[in-house]
Every structure is written in C-alpha cells, then in structure tokens.
Amino acid sequence: MIVQDVRKLEEKSIFIIREAKMKFKNIAALWSMGKDSTAMLAVARKAFLGKVPFPVVHIDNGIDFPETYEFRKRLAEKWNLDLILGKTKIKHVSWGLACCGETKTIALKEVMKEYKFDALMMAIRRDEHWIRAKERVFSPRNENFRWDYKNQPAELWDDYSSKLDAKGHIRVHPMLDWNEVDIWSYVQKEHIPVVPLYYSRNGYRYRSLGCTHCTVALKSNAKNIDDIIKELEGTETDERSGRSQDKEKEYVMQKLRALGYM
Amino acid sequence: MMVKKITLLGHKDHGKSTLIGNMLILTNRVNPAKLKEAERTSEQLGKRFEPGFILDSFHEEREGGLTIDTTRTEKIPHKDIAFEFIDVPGHEELIKNMMSGASQADIAVLIVSAKADEGIRDQTKRHLFIAKMLGIRKLVVAVNKMDLVAYKEEKFDAIKKHMAKFIENMGFTRGNVYFVPISAYMKDNLVKKSSNMKWYSGRPLIDLLYMNAKEEYTKKANAELRVLLQGFIDHTGTVMAGKIVSGKMRLGDKVRIWPSGFGSSISRIFVKGANVKAAKLGTNVAVALRDKFNSDVRGSVMADDENSPKLRKVVKALIFVTRPTLANMKIKFNNIEIGCNSLKVLKHIDTTTGERKEGNRLKALDAIEADIELERKLPFESYERTEELGRFLLYSRGEFAGIGIVE
Numbered sequence: 001m002i003v004q005d006v007r008k009l010e011e012k013s014i015f016i017i018r019e020a021k022m023k024f025k026n027i028a029a030l031w032s033m034g035k036d037s038t039a040m041l042a043v044a045r046k047a048f049l050g051k052v053p054f055p056v057v058h059i060d061n062g063i064d065f066p067e068t069y070e071f072r073k074r075l076a077e078k079w080n081l082d083l084i085l086g087k088t089k090i091k092h093v094s095w096g097l098a099c100c101g102e103t104k105t106i107a108l109k110e111v112m113k114e115y116k117f118d119a120l121m122m123a124i125r126r127d128e129h130w131i132r133a134k135e136r137v138f139s140p141r142n143e144n145f146r147w148d149y150k151n152q153p154a155e156l157w158d159d160y161s162s163k164l165d166a167k168g169h170i171r172v173h174p175m176l177d178w179n180e181v182d183i184w185s186y187v188q189k190e191h192i193p194v195v196p197l198y199y200s201r202n203g204y205r206y207r208s209l210g211c212t213h214c215t216v217a218l219k220s221n222a223k224n225i226d227d228i229i230k231e232l233e234g235t236e237t238d239e240r241s242g243r244s245q246d247k248e249k250e251y252v253m254q255k256l257r258a259l260g261y262m
Numbered sequence: 263m264m265v266k267k268i269t270l271l272g273h274k275d276h277g278k279s280t281l282i283g284n285m286l287i288l289t290n291r292v293n294p295a296k297l298k299e300a301e302r303t304s305e306q307l308g309k310r311f312e313p314g315f316i317l318d319s320f321h322e323e324r325e326g327g328l329t330i331d332t333t334r335t336e337k338i339p340h341k342d343i344a345f346e347f348i349d350v351p352g353h354e355e356l357i358k359n360m361m362s363g364a365s366q367a368d369i370a371v372l373i374v375s376a377k378a379d380e381g382i383r384d385q386t387k388r389h390l391f392i393a394k395m396l397g398i399r400k401l402v403v404a405v406n407k408m409d410l411v412a413y414k415e416e417k418f419d420a421i422k423k424h425m426a427k428f429i430e431n432m433g434f435t436r437g438n439v440y441f442v443p444i445s446a447y448m449k450d451n452l453v454k455k456s457s458n459m460k461w462y463s464g465r466p467l468i469d470l471l472y473m474n475a476k477e478e479y480t481k482k483a484n485a486e487l488r489v490l491l492q493g494f495i496d497h498t499g500t501v502m503a504g505k506i507v508s509g510k511m512r513l514g515d516k517v518r519i520w521p522s523g524f525g526s527s528i529s530r531i532f533v534k535g536a537n538v539k540a541a542k543l544g545t546n547v548a549v550a551l552r553d554k555f556n557s558d559v560r561g562s563v564m565a566d567d568e569n570s571p572k573l574r575k576v577v578k579a580l581i582f583v584t585r586p587t588l589a590n591m592k593i594k595f596n597n598i599e600i601g602c603n604s605l606k607v608l609k610h611i612d613t614t615t616g617e618r619k620e621g622n623r624l625k626a627l628d629a630i631e632a633d634i635e636l637e638r639k640l641p642f643e644s645y646e647r648t649e650e651l652g653r654f655l656l657y658s659r660g661e662f663a664g665i666g667i668v669e
Contacts, residue, residue, distance in 0.1 A: 002263050002265070002337045002339055002344045003263060004263065004265050004337075004344075005263070005264065005265070010534070011544065011545065011546055014534070014546040015492075015505055015546050018492050018493075018495065018503045018546070019492060019597060021495075022492050022493035022503075022560055023597070045535065046534040046535045047495075047503070047534075047546070048495055049495065049496065049501070049532060049535055049548060050535050053495070126334050127336070130317075130319035130333070131319050131320075133319070133333045133334050133335075134319060134320070134331050134332070134333050136362070149320065149331070150320075150322065150330060150331075152331055152359065152362075153358075153662065154358040154359075154361060154362050154655070154662035155362045156361055156362055156365040156396070156655060156665065157365050157366075157396075157397075157650075157653065158505075158597075158650075159594055159597055159655055160597065161594065161655065161662070179337075254319070254320060254321060
C-alpha cells in the first residue's frame with residue numbers, strides 16, 4: 001500500500017466538508033467511532049475553526065465493544081460533539097445482512113426522519129470495497145434510502161452536483177480518495193485519538209471495527225501506528241475480511257448499499 | 263508519494279477495462295483472492311478469463327460485459343510516483359459517467375483498436391474532444407489488439423498518422439502526446455517491451471505515462487489572487503471560507519468580492535484552523551476582512567483589487583451538449599446555479615472532425631459555440647487564464663446537459 005500525500009487529501013476533504021455544510025440546510029455526520037469517521041471529524045474541525053459544525057450520529061446496536069463506548073463518551077466530551085444516538089432494536093440472533101441491512105438501516109431512517117436531515121456525511125473510502133470505488137462524493141438516496149447506482153449524477157471537476165429528490169437525502173463522502181494506510185498516517189501526524197482495540201493485545205488486533213457479533217480480530221503484533229503501517233504495506237487480505245456481513249455473497253455489498261446501508 | 267490519475271478513453275469494447283486489469287496484474291497489485299474471484303466469475307459466465315473483471319463490480323456490468331460507471335483502481339507505484347487508473351464507460355449513453363471520471367484525471371490513455379472492423383470510431387475522437395475541454399493536457403494513444411492484426415507495423419502507423427493530425431487540431435502540445443502499439447489482453451508493451459513488435463523503437467506504456475507525468479504543468483502561482491468563496495463559516499458572518507485557485511494572499515492585501523464589487527483588505531487568515539500571515543495557491547482558507555460585508559458570499563469570487571475578473575452577463579462559450587435539448591437551461595458556476603435567459607448558437611462543431619460549421623441546430627453529443635445570456639452578471643475569466651472561472655456545467659430541466667468553457 002502506498003501512502004498518499006495526506007496534506008493534499010486533507011485539502012480536498014476540507015473543501016468537500018465546507019461545500020456540504022454550506023449547501024445543505026440540515027446535515028449530520030455518521031460516526032461509528034472507527035478510525036475513518038473519527039479522522040473525518042478531525043478534518044471537519046480544521047475546516048470550521050476547531051468545532052464540528054453539525055450533529056454527529058451514532059447508530060447504536062447496543063452490542064459494540066465496551067472500549068468503543070468508552071471512547072465515544074471521552075471524545076464527545078473532549079471535542080464538544082453534538083451527539084445523537086439512534087438505537088436499534090436488536091433481535092436475539094442478529095448477524096450479517098439481517099443485522100446491518102435491516103436493524104441499522106431502520107434506526108438510521110428513524111433518526112433522519114426525526115431530525116429532518118437532508119444530507120448525511122459518511123467516511124467511506126474507495127479502497128474499502130469495489131462497490132464503494134463507484135460512489136460519487138455527493139450521492140443521492142431516495143425516500144426509501146435507495147441508491148440508483150445505474151443512474152448516478154454527473155460530478156465534474158470540483159463541482160459537487162446533487163439531484164435532490166425532495167423526499168430523499170444526499171450522502172456526502174469527503175474521505176472517498178483516502179486509503180486505509182493514509183488514514184493511519186493522518187491519525188499519526190495529527191495525534192487523533194482512536195479506540196485502543198486497533199492495537200495488538202495478546203497477539204491480536206482489530207483492523208476494522210464493527211459490532212461484537214460480526215467483527216473478528218486478526219493475528220497481529222502491531223502495537224502502534226508505525227507497526228500498523230508496516231503491517232499494511234505487506235498485507236494481502238482485505239481490510240473488511242474480519243467483517244462477516246460482506247462475505248455472505250458475492251454481491252451482498254452491492255445489495256446492502258442499494259438498500260440504503262452505510 | 264505523488265499520485266497521478268490516469269483516465270482511459272475510447273470506444274466501447276476497444277479494451278479499456280482489460281488494459282487496466284492487466285496493468286494491475288503485471289504490477290502485482292491484485293491480491294490472489296480477487297484474482298481467483300475474477301477467474302471464477304469469467305468461468306461462471308462462460309467467458310475466457312477477463313482481466314477487466316478485477317474492476318467492474320456491479321452485477322450488471324459483469325453479466326453485460328460493459329462498464330456502467332466510472333471506477334478507481336489500486337495505486338501502481340512506478341519509480342518515485344504512483345498511478346491510479348480511472349476506468350470509464352465507452353458507451354455513448356453513459357457519457358456523463360465518462361465525463362465525471364475523466365474530469366479528475368491528469369493524463370489520458372486513449373485506446374484505439376487496430377482490429378479491422380473496429381479502428382478509429384466517432385466515440386474515439388469525441389472522447390478526445392471532451393478530454394481537451396475537461397482540461398487534460400497529457401495523452402498516450404494506445405493502439406490496441408495488435409495481436410489480432412499479426413503485430414503489423416503498417417496497422418499501427420496508419421492509425422498513428424490519422425490520429426496525430428486530429429490530436430494536433432484539437433490543440434494538444436506535441437511534446438505531451440505519445441503513441442504505443444499494445445495488446446492489452448496479451449500484455450504486449452504494457453510494462454515491458456514486447457518481443458512481438460521489434461519494429462517499435464519506443465518505450466512500453468508505463469514508461470510513457472511516467473515521462474508524461476514527470477513533465478510538470480506549473481499553475482499560476484504568481485498570477486493575481488482568485489478565491490472561490492463557499493460561504494461564511496461563523497455565526498457572526500465575518501469569516502468566509504474559500505479556495506485559492508490563482509495567486510496567493512497575505513494579511514493586508516486589498517481585495518474585492520465579485521459580483522458585488524465590495525472592496526476591503528484582509529485582516530485575518532486561517533488555514534486548517536491556525537491563524538496565519540499568508541496562504542498559497544490551492545489552499546482552502548478562512549478569511550476575515552477589515553470591513554463588514556453584509557450579503558451572502560456563496561458562489562462569489564474574491565480577487566486582487568487592482569486586477570479583477572470582468573463581470574459578464576453574456577458569455578461566449580464552447581459547449582459540449584449531452585442532451586438534444588437545452589430547454590429551461592441553468593448553469594452551475596462555482597458550485598451555484600444561475601438561470602439563463604437565452605442561448606444563441608453561433609457555430610456548430612463536429613466533435614469527430616473538429617470542423618466548424620454554420621448552423622444553429624442542437625444535437626446531443628455535439629459541440630457548439632454559443633452566446634449565453636445569464637440572469638445576472640458573473641465574474642468569468644477565460645478558461646486559459648483561470649480554469650475554475652472559465653468553466654461551467656449545463657443543466658436542462660434539472661438534468662445534466664453538458665459543459666462549457668469560456669474563450
């Protein structure tokens with residue numbers, strides 16, 4: 001993996017985040033407390049004189065790791081975040097598509113409806129999954145959260161167009177150009193706090209953080225960011241290989257995204 | 263590491279996705295699981311192994327064997343820089359997706375199939391015309407499928423001769439254009455010189471991309487200040503956010519905001535949250551002025567006081583049209599929408615020949631030279647002078663309808 005010029009990536013993300021905040025009446029950011037969405041909030045703070053200028057939404061299954069909840073509490077206080085919690089009604093055996101596709105999306109729909117958000121900022125990256133490589137920076141969803149991937153709007157130069165369906169919303173993706181290793185490089189340079197589960201304990205670490213039902217740790221001795229970057233440079237497995245929901249079927253991610261999954 | 267983005271251009275089925283797929287395979291950028299999946303999918307669909315399957319991800323794209331929307335690839339390191347490929351669809355009806363992808367590129371690879379029944383097509387030339395309008399200056403023409411014409415030099419020469427003339431007419435600089443005979447499927451001349459074409463004295467594709475990438479295009483760092491303003495970012499309406507697209511700024515500089523014409527001087531500059539004395543080209547800044555500006559700044563342009571852009575209500579532009587009608591036309595300039603009162607077609611330009619003709623008929627996928635009268639004055643500049651202030655998007659009835667550049 002190649003580390004890109006993170007200052008250049010940061011500039012572009014600042015432009016996009018400002019553009020989104022100016023353009024939409026009522027925007028919120030999704031925060032999973034993972035490294036990507038936390039880095040996105042760090043960029044937003046730089047764009048807006050030290051303060052995240054919109055509400056931050058966590059869709060909470062109630063089954064995240066205790067360390068993640070602890071991190072949420074600590075950073076929300078430190079960065080003075082306007083935190084909104086969307087609670088899901090988790091079924092007894094929830095796993096994979098049923099869990100992420102249904103319960104989380106339903107909870108997100110409820111939050112969007114209650115607060116009347118017209119745009120939702122998310123930290124997805126192109127290198128996470130093939131389907132995400134096809135995304136626009138400003139990506140419309142209709143009333144039912146559907147993604148019309150076969151007819152995406154034109155998006156030229158640094159003009160972020162949006163065909164705003166009156167009842168739908170726009171997904172804003174300021175981190176699309178970043179790669180996994182760029183995020184780590186930025187976290188390191190900017191001293192951005194991350195959940196400690198990313199670092200190796202007893203020979204294992206989490207490379208991608210989901211909820212406790214679906215996320216598995218990988219064998220790793222990476223105890224700090226330098227180790228992680230070194231590890232990523234030599235890796236051949238995908239970042240989300242520890243996230244079982246992606247693996248169920250070849251096109252499950254396409255299905256999930258078309259249905260409004262984050 | 264510096265990353266250069268490369269878009270593939272050319273007619274459908276001339277091998278854009280195949281070329282990218284094999285470039286990734288040859289440079290070991292594909293992990294074994296991904297490769298296996300592409301092999302499995304080819305098999306399931308009853309096709310020979312298709313390297314393009316490493317890229318195309320929509321279910322429909324694999325079944326139909328076409329690229330629907332643009333995608334990006336894993337970066338390929340080469341010496342001190344890295345390449346990122348942007349794959350775009352070649353089908354006419356998907357031109358807005360092609361334009362979306364290509365507008366992000368630094369370099370274009372134009373694919374022309376050497377196969378007898380394929381060759382130089384209208385779409386081949388149209389893509390080139392669009393690339394030039396999008397601001398792409400660097401080009402490699404890859405004459406593909408040489409394996410299907412017995413690697414014959416005459417086939418390559420004929421296409422090269424024809425295209426070289428057209429490319430020059432389009433306004434590309436000769437030093438930024440290269441030609442290479444390849445077989446994307448057989449991997450000839452992609453990263454290594456092919457022994458099948460000993461008559462070719464040039465370098466393989468990857469080296470040509472590198473040579474083209476290394477030639478830096480220097481942008482107006484010393485030109486007069488131009489800042490695209492996005493809006494106020496504080497509650498009191500004193501700090502405005504914007505991006506410097508020309509020149510640089512320092513505390514105390516005298517500036518004007520257009521189209522209003524309001525003049526003041528810079529009293530505070532913030533870059534990434536920090537208070538600074540100056541900011542350079544390409545920076546996203548937050549700026550406060552000595553005097554209070556009382557209207558909205560979204561979509562306005564901050565410029566050097568002495569040398570400002572001229573306000574124009576009627577703008578003469580070269581326009582590429584993607585729809586057959588421009589009814590209820592609006593333009594998007596600097597991320598805001600502005601209505602148009604009228605459009606007068608002056609000349610008709612055939613994008614497949616570059617020829618200028620009389621006539622005022624509008625046709626999709628053609629270009630026109632036109633006078634557009636806007637609902638209000640805007641601070642345009644020539645595309646040549648400041649790209650960001652010399653280009654716009656066209657919308658008709660809310661749908662994307664083309665692009666324009668100001669001459």
